[in-house]
Amino acid sequence: MRRSNTQNLGQLLKDFVRDQRIDGKMKELEVVGHCQEMLGQTMGRYLRHISVKDGVLYLDLESSVVRSELMMLREELRARLNEKMGEEVIRKVILR
DSSP states (O other), X not given: OOOSOOOOHHHHHXXXXXXXXXXXXXXXXXXXXXXXXXXXXXXXXXEEEEEEETTEEEEEESOHHHHHHHHHHHHXXXXXXXXXXXXXXXXXXXXX
16 A cells, blocks of 8 residues: 655655754765865875864874965865865864
8 A cells, every 4th residue: 555645765764864863964075075085095004083172173183394385275275175065164174
């Protein structure tokens, strides 16, 4: 027997994520993946940890040379990540 109150599963999941207010955290996790992709394997080897908290992207680096290189490129990295996400998710990039 078919129910008359059928709904799209994708739409139900979007509504659930929005109602539970976890969409911001999911976007932050997506940014971490895009950041690793943009930095590539060469710079990725020197990353200890990537995290996002309250719109701030934290990059923990092992190499001071890579840190100084990224220091010059951090605004470009921020702009490219926000462009990839379609909205401003990252407000600031901090290198440690």
